[in-house]
Amino acid sequence: MHARNPQATQTLKMVVPPRQSGLPQPLLEVRNVSLDFGDATRSVRATHQVSFDVHRGDRFVLLGPSGCGKSSLLKAVAGFIAPSEGEILLGGAPVTQPGPDRVVVFQEFDQLPPWKTVRQNVMFPLVASGRLSRREAGERALHWLEKVGLARFADAYPHTLSGGMKQRVAIARALAMQPEVLLMDEPFAALDALTRRRMQEELQALWEELRFTLLFVTHSIEEALVVGNRILLLSPHPGRVRAEINSHQFDLRSAGSAEFQRSAQRIHHLLFESQPDETPRPEPALQRSAAS
Numbered sequence: 001m002h003a004r005n006p007q008a009t010q011t012l013k014m015v016v017p018p019r020q021s022g023l024p025q026p027l028l029e030v031r032n033v034s035l036d037f038g039d040a041t042r043s044v045r046a047t048h049q050v051s052f053d054v055h056r057g058d059r060f061v062l063l064g065p066s067g068c069g070k071s072s073l074l075k076a077v078a079g080f081i082a083p084s085e086g087e088i089l090l091g092g093a094p095v096t097q098p099g100p101d102r103v104v105v106f107q108e109f110d111q112l113p114p115w116k117t118v119r120q121n122v123m124f125p126l127v128a129s130g131r132l133s134r135r136e137a138g139e140r141a142l143h144w145l146e147k148v149g150l151a152r153f154a155d156a157y158p159h160t161l162s163g164g165m166k167q168r169v170a171i172a173r174a175l176a177m178q179p180e181v182l183l184m185d186e187p188f189a190a191l192d193a194l195t196r197r198r199m200q201e202e203l204q205a206l207w208e209e210l211r212f213t214l215l216f217v218t219h220s221i222e223e224a225l226v227v228g229n230r231i232l233l234l235s236p237h238p239g240r241v242r243a244e245i246n247s248h249q250f251d252l253r254s255a256g257s258a259e260f261q262r263s264a265q266r267i268h269h270l271l272f273e274s275q276p277d278e279t280p281r282p283e284p285a286l287q288r289s290a291a292s
């Protein structure tokens, strides 16, 4: 299957202005990245020449329909898969392999080894990467478990926790590594609606306190608006850049507002209904990103 509307994609791509000189160097640069899977006989293109910049402290969201290559892009940034064309730079250096400067939180609840306690789970990458001694790692683990409200479950095993608690442990484990970029692949998608909302709220509170850099994948327009300050819209398979928008004005409190609903509808239109001859009109809520 190909992009439903390649001409529209080309037109909309012009929404993203070229980077102005004088702006700070982005922390993460994704340049014309195409990702292909398969072998010599059969190949699937997941993304086609996707470019975006993430700046320090951004909450950058990759948003698009199922199969548009969001997870593949995240895995490429993590260093798990290599682009077939284009390049990915972190702090100006090419990403060639996974590293402790990029930690991923996945959707799956089984990302925590069940034979380790909560505290041991958080400690593990700190010790395995050689960053800290066991004693230091234990202290740091407790500190981050406190941040996500789970200090009193430090000695519990993952199977005794709810889905939301497991995701909190995964977030604590990731933040304890103090990565350059926190990568999250639909981390709340398997949670019930109320827990998902609470987790979005908690992630926002953590970001307010710590100002980490976040690259977040979702196919939920509402979640993208709530979690992100910048959103990259990707077309259906193979994923190409449709547009980039600013969404810093939204949070959970504004989720029911008329402006929020208008923005959600506008994004839906950009993702699914744009016609080849349509030039997108930026709205106040959907300003072009000055940082791009």
Ligand SMILES: Nc1ncnc2c1ncn2[C@@H]1O[C@H](COP(=O)(O)OP(=O)(O)OP(=O)(O)O)[C@@H](O)[C@H]1O
Binding pocket: 037, 038, 044, 045, 046, 064, 065, 066, 067, 068, 069, 070, 071, 072, 073, 219, 237
């Ligand atoms: N390991 C793989 N081998 C072969 N094809 C793959 C592999 N991983 C992803 N793909 C293909 O690449 C395309 C993009 O997949 P990807 O999982 O990145 O999309 P997505 O936007 O994250 O989708 P979803 O929202 O459903 O998770 C799909 O066609 C998928 O089948």
